[in-house]
Amino acid sequence: MDVAVETTNLTRHFGTFCAVDQLNLRIESGHFYGFLGPNGAGKSTTIKMLTGLLGPSSGIVRILGEDVSDPQRALAVKRRIGVVPENLALFDNLTAREYLTFIGRMYLLPPATVRERCEQLLAVMDLLKDEKKLTLEFSHGMKKKLALAAALIPDPELLFLDEPFEGVDAVASRALRDMLKRCVERGATVFLTSHVLEIVERLCTDVGIISGGKLVHQGTMEELRRDGSLEDKFIKVVGNDQVPAQTLSWLEG
Numbered sequence: 001m002d003v004a005v006e007t008t009n010l011t012r013h014f015g016t017f018c019a020v021d022q023l024n025l026r027i028e029s030g031h032f033y034g035f036l037g038p039n040g041a042g043k044s045t046t047i048k049m050l051t052g053l054l055g056p057s058s059g060i061v062r063i064l065g066e067d068v069s070d071p072q073r074a075l076a077v078k079r080r081i082g083v084v085p086e087n088l089a090l091f092d093n094l095t096a097r098e099y100l101t102f103i104g105r106m107y108l109l110p111p112a113t114v115r116e117r118c119e120q121l122l123a124v125m126d127l128l129k130d131e132k133k134l135t136l137e138f139s140h141g142m143k144k145k146l147a148l149a150a151a152l153i154p155d156p157e158l159l160f161l162d163e164p165f166e167g168v169d170a171v172a173s174r175a176l177r178d179m180l181k182r183c184v185e186r187g188a189t190v191f192l193t194s195h196v197l198e199i200v201e202r203l204c205t206d207v208g209i210i211s212g213g214k215l216v217h218q219g220t221m222e223e224l225r226r227d228g229s230l231e232d233k234f235i236k237v238v239g240n241d242q243v244p245a246q247t248l249s250w251l252e253g
Contacts, residue, residue, distance in 0.1 A: 002029040002065065004158050004189035005050060010059035012045050019045045021213040023059070027206065029157075032180070032190045034204035034221075036197070038238055042213040043193045044086040047162050050191070051083050064158060079107060082151035086162040088143050092136035096127045096146050099135060100153055107154040114153070121149040124175050141167040148176060158189045165196055177203060201230040211238045 005027040012020040020042040027033045037043050048054035050061060052074050061068050063081065068074040091099055097118055104114030122128045125145040130138070135146065144167050151159060159180075165173050180190055180203065194200050200207065207224060209217040217237045224233050 003027065003062070004029045004031070004064060005033070005191060006062040007050075008060040010046070010049060010061060011057050012042075012049060012054065013057045018213050020049070020056075020210075023210070023213075023215055025208060025215070025218070027189065027191065029064075029189050030184060030187050031206050032184045032204045033192065034200040034207045035191060035193045035210065036200065036207060036234060037193075037210040041210045043210060044162055046210070047083075047085070047160055047191070047193065051081065051085075051160050052078060053085065079154070080156060081158045081160065082154060082156035083160045084144075084147045084151045084162060084164050088147045090135045090138075090143055090146060093134055095131055095134060096122060096138075096149075097131050099146060100149055103150045104153050109154065117153050117155075121153060124179070125149050126172060139167075141169060141172075144168050145172055152179065152183075156188065159183065159191065161190065161192045161194075163193055163195070165194060165199055173199075197230050197234060209234060209237050 003026060005025055007023050007025045010020060010023040010025075011018065023042075023046060035043055035046065045054065049056050050063065052068055063077045066073040066077050068077055091102070094102065100118045100121060101114055104117065109117075122131060125148070127142065127145060127149070130142065135143065138146065144164065148161075148164055151161070161180075164176065168176065177199070180192075184190055184205075190203075192200065192204065201221065204221055206220050207217070207230065208215055217233065221230075224230060227233060
């Protein structure tokens, strides 16, 4: 089977701090991969390196079979992926339709395809009623939905999602889950980070857990379920140092 994401000893330093340490990932095409870890574990830094937003200090990244250290190969790969980053970078003075149209043109999609996909995405994301508003006026949840729509408009082979369900209402969340399932059923690969373990357990076929910049667990969801719940596994491999020992005195006794 083809490999969608592969890293070899991927490392990133910020000064003397090692945010990602010798990370080795291998994610086969068509899989739904959940990348988990506590706050500050290195999840977002990893996604930034995988998507070309941040260069590694050392190590190799291969996306869709291409070594993205080569600028020309990296550019070609970016046309085949969709990304929802941790920090949403939208154009404040565009409407949702204008923004999606711009993204579609950046991916060199035919104008008719852009119009059709814009209409469907705005409807699914429940943004049609607000299409006269500028993105500047959007709530956080609305901005998140627009970023997701922009990631989906090119019909990517590989989709990177950094906390996509944060701030999204229950109705949109259900629609998004269904869309992502269909993407995987059609052969796309999804790389998801989320603190909502219930969503990860429901959607993902494979899971990796990172702690302190190091990969501490990687396997299929089926294998994990044999040993208990995802939450139990997460707590076990992350370690007790992540669980506060102190309690509130007025809740005791």
